[in-house]
Structures are given as C-alpha cells and as structure tokens.
Amino acid sequence: MQLLYPPRLDATSKEEIRDYFLNGYEFFESIFDVLSPEAFYIQSEPTRHPMIFYYGHTAVFFINKLYTTGYIDKRINPEFESIFAIGVDEMVWDDLEKQHYNWPSVDAVKVYRAKVKERVLRFIDETPLQLPITWENPFWIIMMGCEHERIHIETSSVLHRQMPLRYIRQNERFKPQTSNNAHPKNELVTIPATQVQLGKDRNDPYYGWDNEYGKQIHDLQSFQVSKYLVTNGEFLEFVLDGGYEREEFWDKEGRAFLKRRGAKHPHFWVQKEDRFFYRAYDRLIKLPLDFPVDVNALEAEAFCRWKGQKDGKEYKLLSEAEYMALYECYYSKEIVTHENANVNFAYGFSSCSVTRFKHGKLYDVAGNAWCWSRTPIDGFTGFEVHKAYDDFSTPTFDSKHNLILGASWASSGNELLARSRYAFRKHFFQHASFRYCISDNEDLSGEAIEKDPEVIAKLEAEYHNKNYIKPVQQALKYRANATKALDMGCGCGRSTFELAKYFERVEGLDFSARFIKTAVELQKRNYLKYAKENETKLLEFDTSAVREKVQFWQADENNLKPVFTGYDFVLYRGTSKHFLSRLKEITNKEAVVVCLSKIEQIEGFAKREEGVFVRV
Numbered sequence: 001m002q003l004l005y006p007p008r009l010d011a012t013s014k015e016e017i018r019d020y021f022l023n024g025y026e027f028f029e030s031i032f033d034v035l036s037p038e039a040f041y042i043q044s045e046p047t048r049h050p051m052i053f054y055y056g057h058t059a060v061f062f063i064n065k066l067y068t069t070g071y072i073d074k075r076i077n078p079e080f081e082s083i084f085a086i087g088v089d090e091m092v093w094d095d096l097e098k099q100h101y102n103w104p105s106v107d108a109v110k111v112y113r114a115k116v117k118e119r120v121l122r123f124i125d126e127t128p129l130q131l132p133i134t135w136e137n138p139f140w141i142i143m144m145g146c147e148h149e150r151i152h153i154e155t156s157s158v159l160h161r162q163m164p165l166r167y168i169r170q171n172e173r174f175k176p177q178t179s180n181n182a183h184p185k186n187e188l189v190t191i192p193a194t195q196v197q198l199g200k201d202r203n204d205p206y207y208g209w210d211n212e213y214g215k216q217i218h219d220l221q222s223f224q225v226s227k228y229l230v231t232n233g234e235f236l237e238f239v240l241d242g243g244y245e246r247e248e249f250w251d252k253e254g255r256a257f258l259k260r261r262g263a264k265h266p267h268f269w270v271q272k273e274d275r276f277f278y279r280a281y282d283r284l285i286k287l288p289l290d291f292p293v294d295v296n297a298l299e300a301e302a303f304c305r306w307k308g309q310k311d312g313k314e315y316k317l318l319s320e321a322e323y324m325a326l327y328e329c330y331y332s333k334e335i336v337t338h339e340n341a342n343v344n345f346a347y348g349f350s351s352c353s354v355t356r357f358k359h360g361k362l363y364d365v366a367g368n369a370w371c372w373s374r375t376p377i378d379g380f381t382g383f384e385v386h387k388a389y390d391d392f393s394t395p396t397f398d399s400k401h402n403l404i405l406g407a408s409w410a411s412s413g414n415e416l417l418a419r420s421r422y423a424f425r426k427h428f429f430q431h432a433s434f435r436y437c438i439s440d441n442e443d444l445s446g447e448a449i450e451k452d453p454e455v456i457a458k459l460e461a462e463y464h465n466k467n468y469i470k471p472v473q474q475a476l477k478y479r480a481n482a483t484k485a486l487d488m489g490c491g492c493g494r495s496t497f498e499l500a501k502y503f504e505r506v507e508g509l510d511f512s513a514r515f516i517k518t519a520v521e522l523q524k525r526n527y528l529k530y531a532k533e534n535e536t537k538l539l540e541f542d543t544s545a546v547r548e549k550v551q552f553w554q555a556d557e558n559n560l561k562p563v564f565t566g567y568d569f570v571l572y573r574g575t576s577k578h579f580l581s582r583l584k585e586i587t588n589k590e591a592v593v594v595c596l597s598k599i600e601q602i603e604g605f606a607k608r609e610e611g612v613f614v615r616v
C-alpha cells in the first residue's frame with residue numbers, strides 16, 4: 001500500500017479527504033501485523049505505553065476531538081475514549097502506572113476501530129464541505145485526525161523496532177533496503193550567508209500544526225555543514241574509540257542517559273561478539289555502514305565533541321534556521337516526495353545509502369532520516385493554539401524538546417512539508433540521524449519563558465488576585481477529618497496548592513495541559529518566567545511546604561478515568577452534568593463538594609449553604 005500525499009485544503013474534495021483518511025487509517029493498522037498477539041501488551045520502550053494503547057489511540061482521537069468540539073453529540077465507547085485518550089511524553093502528569101489500566105483485547109479494539117471508521121466516513125459524507133478548509137471548519141478536525149494518525153504510523157514503527165525480535169513476525173513486506181557496504185568519506189560544504197524566514201501564514205494551502213504558524217527571521221552568517229548525514233560507518237569510529245565510555249564527551253544530561261540505559265553503542269545496533277548488526281523493522285541484518293546512524297540528540301552531541309577534539313575544531317548540530325537555509329538552497333520544494341528522497345515507505349522499511357539521493361552539493365537534505373537540531377522548539381511570533389488540541393505543542397515549549405528536521409523513510413503527510421516542525425526530548429529514539437556543522441550563528445536556547453497570552457492571563461488571575469482563593473478558604477470549615485481532595489478544573493494550580501495546606505493528598509485535574517504545565521513548574525522550582533508587553537516577568541510562589549502532597553493530571557471532566565476516586569473534598573468550578581452525576585461515585589461518605597459555579601442541587605448530596613454540598 002502506498003501512502004497518499006496530503007491534499008490542498010483550498011482545492012480538495014470529499015472524495016479526496018475520504019481516500020486520505022482511509023489510506024492512513026488502514027496503513028496504520030497494517031504496520032501492526034508485525035506484532036505477535038502478546039506483543040500488544042508489552043512496553044518496548046519503558047517510558048511509553050504498551051502497543052495496545054497506540055493501536056486504540058489514533059481511533060479514539062477522532063471521536064474525542066469531534067465530540068469535544070461539538071461536531072458529534074454521541075460517544076462510541078466512553079471507557080475506550082478515556083483510557084486510550086492521553087499519550088506519554090515523560091511529563092510528570094503522564095500516567096504510566098500499570099494498575100491504572102485494564103487493557104482490552106486486541107479483537108475488542110479492532111471492533112472499536114471499525115466502528116470509528118464507519119462513524120468518520122459518515123461524518124465526511126453528511127457534513128457540507130466549504131473551501132478553503134480553515135481552523136474553524138469541521139473538516140479541519142478530520143484532517144487533524146488524519147495527520148495525527150500519520151505521526152503515529154512513524155512513532156509506532158520506531159517502537160516496533162524497539163520490540164524484542166521474539167515478539168516480531170517477519171514479513172517480506174517489511175524488508176529493509178540494501179546497503180553498498182562501504183560508507184563515503186564525509187566532508188564539509190560551505191553555505192553562504194543568507195536570510196531565512198521561519199514559519200508560515202494562515203492561508204498556507206496544507207494542513208499545519210499550531211507551532212508552524214507565525215514568523216521568525218534569521219540573518220545567518222556563512223557556515224559549514226557535513227555533506228552527508230553521519231553514517232553508521234563514520235559513527236563506528238566514535239564507538240570503537242571508546243566514545244560511550246569517555247565522559248568528557250557527554251554533558252550532564254548525556255551522562256544521566258548513559259547511566260540509565262547502560263548504552264555502549266547506538267540503540268538500534270546489536271553486538272554479537274565482535275560484530276555489530278542493525279535492527280531493522282522486523283529483522284537483524286549486517287550493519288549497513290552507508291546508512292545514516294540512528295541516534296538521539298545526546299549521542300549526536302557527544303559525537304560532535306569527540307570529532308571536535310580529534311580535528312581541533314568546534315562541531316555542533318544544525319540550528320533550525322541553518323537547516324532551512326540548506327533546504328531553500330538545495331531542495332526548495334513545498335513537499336518532500338519519494339521521487340527524489342527516501343520517504344513515505346516508498347522503497348522499503350528502512351533507511352538507505354546516504355549516497356542515493358543527491359540534492360545539490362549535499363545528500364539527503366530531506367528524507368532518509370530526520371536530522372537532529374540544536375534548537376529547542378518554541379512558538380513563533382503570532383503563535384496561538386488550536387482549541388481542539390491545545391496541548392499538541394505548548395507542553396514541549398520547555399527548552400527540553402529539540403526539533404528534528406527533514407523527514408525520514410517512515411514520514412508521510414504533514415511530516416513531509418517544508419515547514420513542518422516536530423520536537424522530542426534529547427534522549428528520545430526516532431528514525432533520526434544528524435549532520436555536524438561549524439557555525440558562529442546565534443543559538444536560540446535557554447530557560448523556557450511562557451508566552452501564551454491565555455495562560456499568562458490565567459496565571460495573573462490566580463496568583464495576583466488575593467480574592468481568588470477566598471471561596472476556597474471559606475469552604476474549608478466543612479472539611480472535618482478529610483484527607484484527600486480533588487481540585488477539578490485546577491487551572492494553573494493556585495487553589496490546589498492552597499488545599500494542600502489542609503489535606504494530606506490533593507489531586508489537581510484540568511483538561512488543559514497548557515495550564516497544568518505552569519502549575520508543575522511552580523511545584524518544582526517556586527517560580528516561572530513569562531513574557532508580557534515586551535518584558536520578561538517573574539512569578540514567584542513558594543510551594544516547598546506542600547509540593548509533596550500535590551499531583552497534577554490532565555483529565556476530561558466529562559470522561560474521567562476510574563482511577564480518579566476516593567475523595568473527601570471536591571472543589572469544582574464547572575457545570576458539567578456528566579461530572580456532577582459521577583460525584584457520588586468518586587467521593588467517600590460525608591464528602592464535601594464546593595461548587596464555585598451556580599449549582600442548585602447534586603443528586604445524593606445535601607445542600608449546606610450556597611455552593612456547598614455534603615454527601616448523604
């Protein structure tokens with residue numbers, strides 16, 4: 001099956017959208033054919049869910065987004081749409097506790113996926129199509145789901161490569177590409193000084209994620225960059241020279257990675273006696289010396305330090321702006337296609353020789369393997385979130401997620417656009433390699449500064465307004481001997497921290513990861529910085545006395561996981577009938593519920609005074 005390229009949103013049709021949806025949906029299912037039945041319940045990567053989660057997740061995404069935006073009024077399976085809703089990016093509010101999940105059978109998820117497919121197709125058929133498709137258009141949600149699925153096609157393929165081979169069923173459809181054995185000698189190419197503009201306009205004809213829009217201009221000095229992506233053969237010199245044992249080449253985060261993983265060589269290399277093999281999608285092959293090496297950013301940076309010491313030069317990874325200079329000079333197409341790049345699974349389930357696709361003076365400017373950058377992701381000037389997916393980008397604006405650039409053999413859809421932007425933590429594994437460069441261009445990195453106007457307004461309302469917590473304090477007289485509290489709709493955490501003065505354990509839940517992120521920052525270090533009126537401002541709030549009592553989670557009040565239960569005290573700001581109907585189920589006997597919105601009655605609770613109810 002060939003993956004389709006993304007449609008233009010100013011000139012598409014229902015038929016084209018339908019085909020694009022089915023193409024990605026069915027391709028995603030097909031790559032799971034490599035897994036044995038027991039593999040679905042194994043974590044191939046300790047910091048990720050078992051594969052059954054991802055199998056259900058992309059289908060649930062369509063229903064959850066259509067439901068929360070009001071385009072459909074009925075769920076298909078509320079339980080699935082809760083447990084399969086939220087993935088993992090190693091945030092403190094991620095839930096990886098195995099006892100919190102009772103995963104369904106693979107067959108049950110297959111049945112659910114079939115129902116979702118039918119529902120999405122019906123939505124496409126019944127919904128009027130107006131062009132162009134913009135953020136406010138119902139078909140934007142369909143395209144969002146399609147592109148989300150394509151992201152998980154690639155990230156799932158990475159996790160499948162990490163699965164022990166005893167759980168993998170080899171199939172000729174998934175075979176890797178062939179190697180030329182010898183790797184080329186790398187060399188530096190000079191890139192002239194230039195100006196590049198990052199970001200794109202709202203009228204761009206292709207679907208984009210929120211972080212891609214806006215504007216940022218860079219005036220670049222001339223710099224030098226490696227002709228090829230670093231190959232397995234070139235990286236082997238670093239490994240054989242003891243690169244993984246020599247701490248001087250690794251920074252603090254890198255040394256922590258080495259200690260945690262016990263790494264002695266790249267993750268997708270397998271050592272047998274004195275020989276290295278390459279873990280492809282479903283098999284081991286002889287290490288292809290001319291394929292780009294698959295490493296994380298920490299390994300790439302260590303290689304640059306090693307090579308710099310060896311050559312007497314200072315090597316570093318490319319910046320986002322420098323990569324765009326390469327792209328505009330040597331590739332310059334709107335979409336990367338398999339006609340002149342190794343993308344879209346077009347040639348097999350692996351990288352290929354770095355000598356195969358030449359782009360001007362360089363090779364693999366796009367495709368074959370992603371290129372790690374030294375640039376942490378952040379929003380451009382003019383950035384704003386899409387309300388249907390407000391936690392796609394902003395949780396990664398923390399100076400801990402570096403951009404990967406240029407697409408890989410497993411990339412499709414939006415990933416192939418010139419101005420797509422994806423970022424991962426530096427220790428994360430992906431089909432990603434790197435180039436090294438010599439550059440004096442400025443690095444845009446450093447401490448994260450909150451820039452989201454809505455989050456900043458919420459922060460100031462909670463932490464600069466003394467009246468914000470008065471209702472909370474007044475209601476605490478009813479707490480009696482309560483020990484566990486829930487702050488539902490906790491926002492940026494001010495009321496959660498206040499409750500923690502009086503309870504042994506407090507859970508702050510909010511639908512928006514944007515808000516939770518700021519609460520977690522304050523919990524961790526007692527301050528955060530935010531940008532307002534062209535100034536960087538400091539918000540200080542000492543949480544040291546209560547931080548061990550508090551835990552923040554991202555959650556939907558209309559579809560809570562069963563794990564959120566056993567509360568003696570609930571603080572609630574909303575009006576959701578679904579949440580109110582579940583209060584008796586999630587609270588203990590004589591629990592107190594404080595509603596800061598105008599609620600007249602709650603079934604199973606007696607009203608004490610305005611907004612205060614006690615379970616009877």
